[in-house]
Amino acid sequence: MQLTKVMKAGVIALVLSQLAACSSLGVKPWQRDTLAKEEMALNSAPLDNRLDDHIYFSKEGSSGGRSFAGGGCGCN
Amino acid sequence: MQLKQLANISAALAAASCAVLGQPAEAGTLLDDWQFNSAILLYNETDRVSAGEGILTARGDFGDDKYLNLGLVVDALTGASATGAVGQPYVQSFTRPSGRGSYDVAPGVTPLDDTFHDTRVQLDASWEQPLAPDWRVSGGGHLSKEYDYLSMGLNGSLARDFNQKNTTVSLALGYSHDTISPEGGIAAAFAPMLLRSNFADDNSYQAAFDATRDRADDTKDTLDVLLGLTQVINRDWLMQFNYSFSLADGYMTDPFKLVSVINANGEVQQNLFENRPDQRTKHSLYWQNxxxxxxxxxxxxxxxxxxxxxxxxxxxxxxxxxxMSDSWYVEPQFRYYQQSAAEFYQPFMFETEPLPQFASADYRIGKMNTYTLGAKFGTKLAQGNELSFRIALYQQNPQNDGFTAPGVLADIDLYEKVTAVMAQISYSF
Structure with missing residues (x-):
């Protein structure tokens, strides 16, 4: 069971690393107009994410993913 | 809140940060180099927990792509939290986790400890800067304190850009050391919850209660590793892929949670304090677009x-x-979450069966799905300031993982749904 999951993760990581190496992906520096916008930042609403992570950390059995999973509060 | 007051606060904070760093404070120019984000969140579950949380973060630009991030979080929690014990067709009495005082739970109602309250203050800081062309490094720490809990942590990250900054690979490490010291001490694994009414006097009750306690406090160490890959797909599409690994070692039992021991007719014979493993290894794959x-x-x-x-x-x-216009936007938000039960989760235990090594009836590690439906409204103000409002409904739907409820439990809702409303106001300046 565990091994299958690790293998699955490995396959996905491999596919994505191949994707990353593909030279047709990406933009030239002068094509970053949209990407440079605040709305396109991966963490465009850091406080919302932080508050959400805290709530879900204390109410559900999972945490992390976007950022670290561990510690920080008792949260009962 | 008055904008002028906020400006004053931001000036004061900028000046204070400079004092800490031993640099001369020049409020006029420094304010331009600091970005502040603030938010207040109110969280309210129907008949259960209410919480308020305030955050203020500051990001100082020190030139040459060097930044200092500071954060302050204050939250307060109050209300009733499910104990894990099952409801019964008659009134049940429970002793508070501290051992002092008791409360009654009405027939058919999920047992909740309604004296739960806590206040937490968290401080965090991090520094980030380029290390070499295409390399970035950051390091930071946090300190979080609540009445019965202390968490201290360090973190660091390293990122490398490739392919004209279209691809970024990062590695982040975090370590946290937490100490929990619950009121009344930590109960021994599966120690019974004692009732004062079963004892002749206070002294004999206290002696028996003390005998169920193992130690005053315990600790937990957590190591987090996060591997990230960010890829620009095209002019309008950015993708991130994370693999994270988290190893926790130490006390992970909830010191306030119980598991009911029942007879063949579903009647509670005793409530025991739960016991969880002291190691947990988590993995996650995260894909963001x-x-x-x-x-x-x-x-x-x-x-x-x-x-x-x-x-x-x-x-x-x-x-x-x-x-919606040049300055306003609306952002619908939807989240769906689904979990399977931890292997040692069980809503109750039978008196005829031997005690397992671990057991918890905490619905938060049981089979469950949740969804959040919300919307955010935001507007850009003068000088790049931003004001936003967010409201959301959070629904938790615990589910039966194939347990048959015997006798009187058949008519009791063992998997009660929880509905919460969240309201948030944020201001960036």
Whole structure:
């Protein structure tokens, strides 16, 4: 069971690393107009994410993913 | 809140940060180099927990792509939290976790400890800067203190850009050391919850209660590793892929949670304090997409998590920012979460069966799905300041993982749904 999951993760990581190496992906520096916008930042609403992570950390059995999973509060 | 007051606060904070760093404070120019984000969140569950949380973060630009990030979080929690014990067709009495005082739970009602309250203050700081061309490094720490809990942590990250900054690979490490010292001490594994009414006097009760306590406090150490890959797909599409690994070692039992021991007719014979493993290894895969679609912005992410408690979960999160005018936007938000039960989760135990090594009836590690439906409204103000409001409904739907409720429990709702409303106001200046 565990091994299958690790293998699955490995396959996905491999596919994505191949994707990353593909030279047709990406933009030239002068094509970053949209990407440079605040709305396109991966963490465009850091406080919302932080508050959400805290709530879900204390109410559900999972945490992390976007950022670290561990510690920080008792949260009962 | 008055804008002028906020400006004063921001000036004071900037000046204070400079004092800490031993640099001369020049409020006029320094304010331009600091960005502040603040938010207040109110969280309210129907008949259960209410919480308020305030955050203030500051990001100082020290030139040459060097930044200092500071954060302050204050939250307060009050209300009733499910104990894990099952409801009964008659009134039940429970002793508070501290051992002092008791409370009654009405027939058919999920037992909740309604004296739960706590206040937490967290401080964090981090520094980030380039290390070499295409390399960035950061380091920081946090300190979080609440009445019965202390957490201290360090973190660091290293990122490398490739392919004209279209690809970024990062590695982040975090370590946290937590100490829990619950009121009344930590109960021994599966120690019984004693009732004062079963004892002749206070002294004999106290002696018996003290005998159920193992130690005053305990600790937990957590190591987090996060591997990230960010890829620009095209002019309108950015993607991130994370693998994270979290190893926790130490006390992970909830010192306030109980498991009911029942007879064949579903009647509670005794309530025992739960016991969880002292090791947990979590893995997660996280995939996030940021898409620009005809002037709107879509944030779509998926997370798959699994751990050695055999809890697995799927999380899908969608946020779609739609500009309404030059300055206003509306952002519908939807999140769906689904988890399987931890292997030692059980809603009750039978008196005829031997005690397992671990058991918890905490619905938060039981089979469950949840969803969040919300919307955010934001507007850009003068000088790049931003004001936003967010409101959301959070629904938790615990589910039966194949347990048959015997006798009187058949008519009791063992998997009560929890509904919460969240309201948030944010201001960036």
């Amino acid at each position: 940021k898409l620009h679609l005809r002037g709107s912005y879509l944030d779509a992410s998926y997370r798959y998590m699994w751990d050695d408690w055999e809890l697995t979960s799927h999380t899908a999160d969608l946020k779609w920012r739609l500009p």
